[in-house]
Amino acid sequence: MEVPRQDAAQHDGEPRRRDFLSIAAVSAAGVGAIAMLVPLINQMNPSADVLALSTTEVDLSKIEAGQGVTVFFRKQPLFVRNLTPVEIAEADKVDIKTLRDPQTLEQRTRGQKNWLVTLGVCTHLGCIPQGIVPSENRGQYGGYFCPCHGSIYDTAARIRKGPAPTNLAVPDYKFTSPTTITVG
Numbered sequence: 001m002e003v004p005r006q007d008a009a010q011h012d013g014e015p016r017r018r019d020f021l022s023i024a025a026v027s028a029a030g031v032g033a034i035a036m037l038v039p040l041i042n043q044m045n046p047s048a049d050v051l052a053l054s055t056t057e058v059d060l061s062k063i064e065a066g067q068g069v070t071v072f073f074r075k076q077p078l079f080v081r082n083l084t085p086v087e088i089a090e091a092d093k094v095d096i097k098t099l100r101d102p103q104t105l106e107q108r109t110r111g112q113k114n115w116l117v118t119l120g121v122c123t124h125l126g127c128i129p130q131g132i133v134p135s136e137n138r139g140q141y142g143g144y145f146c147p148c149h150g151s152i153y154d155t156a157a158r159i160r161k162g163p164a165p166t167n168l169a170v171p172d173y174k175f176t177s178p179t180t181i182t183v184g
Contacts, residue, residue, distance in 0.1 A: 054074075054184050055182055055183060055184035056071060056072070056073040056078065056182070056183045056184060057176070057180060057181070057182050057183075058071055058078075058080050058117075058180065058181050058182075058183065059179060059180055060080070060082070060115065060179045060180060060181060061179040063080065063081075063082045064082060065082050065083070065084045065085075065114070066082065066083075066084045066087070066134060067081070067082055067133065067134070068080060068081035068082065068131075068132040068133060069132070070120060070132050073119070073171060073183050073184065074184070076119055076120070076121055077119070077120030077121065077128055078117065078118075078119060078120060078171070078183060079116075079117070079118050079119070079120040079132045079144075079157075079168070080115070080116075080117050080181070081115075081116045081117075081118075081132060082114055082115060083113070083114045083115070083116055083155060084114075087142060087155040088105065088113050088114060088155075090141075090142060090154070090155050091105040091154060091155045091156040091158075092104075092105055094154065094156075094158075099158055099159070099160070100159050100160075100165070100166075101158060101159055101165070101166045101167045103156070103158060103167060104156075105155075105156040108156050108157065108158075108167070108170050109156075110173065110174070110175070111175075112175070115181070116155075116156065116157060117170060117171065117173050117181065117183065118157045118167075118168040118169060118170055118171075119168060119169040119170075119171055120132065120168070121168070121169070122146040122148065122149075122151055122164055122168075123151075123159070123164045123165055123166045123167070123168065123169070124146065124148070124149055124151050124162070124163045124164040124165070125148060125149065127146050127147070127148035127149070128146075129144035129145060129146040129147075129151070129153065129168070130144065130145050130146075130147060131143060131144035131145055131153075132144075139152035139153065139160075139161075140152060140161075141153065141154035141155065141160050142154065142155050143155045143156070143157055143158075143160075144157060144168065146162065146164065149162060149163050149164075150162045150163070151163060151164035153167070153168060157170075171183050171184070172184065
């Protein structure tokens with residue numbers, strides 16, 4: 001004797017066991033797909049050591065006028081220099097039309113003309129220029145001197161002589177307090 005088959009019409013809209021199994025299988029597959037995607041996407045985030053190098057905070061309170069310090073930002077030297085009024089005057093009196101890479105001191109110093117922040121890497125071949133401290137050779141313009149090939153920068157770190165094509169780079173930075181900057 002054959003058992004009569006029940007068809008969907010006899011259930012009057014009630015879910016069947018097969019419907020439940022289908023929904024459960026699709027749900028399990030969705031959860032499995034999400035479980036696989038989370039680590040895949042998470043591995044694309046920067047690691048902790050990379051995040052630690054993404055910004056550098058510099059305390060300006062210990063840097064006197066005419067002095068400078070070298071700190072490291074993204075594994076490169078960063079020059080932070082407190083310009084004297086004489087150095088500012090020297091930089092301001094230069095006719096920018098005569099410069100290879102024309103920029104004013106105002107454009108290179110985020111509103112506070114006495115704080116010059118540049119990457120300490122010569123734009124010619126990547127050497128580290130001298131001049132961040134007064135005892136080093138600052139070249140004839142009182143800024144920086146690159147001993148590798150003789151590039152000379154002025155007090156605003158603008159290229160004045162030598163093979164370097166551009167000024168020393170000014171990274172993104174902001175003043176977080178009157179005595180602190182955050183670079184990056």
